[in-house]
């Protein structure tokens with residue numbers, strides 16, 4: 448069993464500028480400049496820990512390339528691609544579409560490298576060159592819709608890779624699991640009427656985008672039943688997420704019988720993350736990953752490919768990413784989570800209000816044909 452790994456320094460050069468974390472700096476309005484919340488640090492530190500821990504030496508490095516226009520146009524409108532390029536060509540950069548999502552100077556090429564890196568990894572998995580893999584890419588993608596960037600996302604990397612797998616690699620049925628703490632609205636919308644792609648999003652209820660990711664959003668037309676949302680209450684931790692995996696994600700994957708499982712792999716449900724209020728620890732990600740690798744082994748020859756999405760705690764995301772990747776690669780390193788003590792309060796038993804949401808969403812699994 449071998450695990451592919453994609454990273455490139457250019458991913459760290461996507462410049463999201465100075466802001467008050469989320470909003471553009473505006474001193475006259477009292478909005479002080481600060482580094483943008485979606486900055487390179489958490490990703491840089493994750494890559495460095497993967498290297499320093501010795502894990503990188505056990506992985507098969509896959510070189511990224513820039514996605515072509517044709518590959519982007521399988522998912523995005525030409526106007527949207529042109530918009531990102533135009534914003535990227537501006538001397539000071541611009542925005543992807545919602546005012547929250549900076550496009551730095553030259554970020555068009557970097558965003559193409561993120562999407563293309565995931566394509567290269569999926570290709571290596573489809574060809575059997577590696578069993579599974581992780582693309583530590585930036586900018587993220589799961590909020591980007593066909594015609595708009597949003598939520599720090601420029602292009603929907605995982606959607607572009609899914610369409611490539613179908614068009615070029617003979618992988619027809621694609622399951623996309625999204626455990627980023629924010630709703631994978633873009634990915635959901637792109638495949639909303641398509642039964643060949645199952646999207647399952649576990650996220651903090653009502654966090655972002657506003658009023659998005661409810662259980663009632665279950666697909667449309669031929670795609671009815673092929674979008675599943677699990678809006679978990681704020682404060683959901685290890686027990687709640689594992690219950691959702693057991694009751695919804697795994698049964699849905701069994702019924703759908705994918706040729707490939709893609710994972711929108713945000714780490715922002717971690718207990719230290721500033722962008723939400725969930726309580727997962729590195730051990731949670733390890734446990735959830737084991738459940739997905741077991742499912743991939745049972746269903747699709749181990750074919751599981753993860754794309755990095757959110758995760759903003761620069762000191763804790765590295766340990767979550769390391770735990771995830773150790774489990775994906777079926778190994779361990781000398782590095783252990785120095786903050787594991789938080790599991791004492793993050794290991795609360797499943798709460799009734801969490802179980803109620805999960806049990807309601809679990810009823811949708813039987814709609815998968």
Ligand SMILES: O=C(CCC1CCCC1)NO
Pocket residue numbers: 469547590598599627628629630655713715722756757758
């Ligand atoms: O991590 C993210 C980004 C969420 C933010 C985008 C604007 C406010 C919340 N999405 O998965």
Ligand SMILES: [Zn+2]
Pocket residue numbers: 627628629713715756757758
């Ligand atoms: Zn997120």
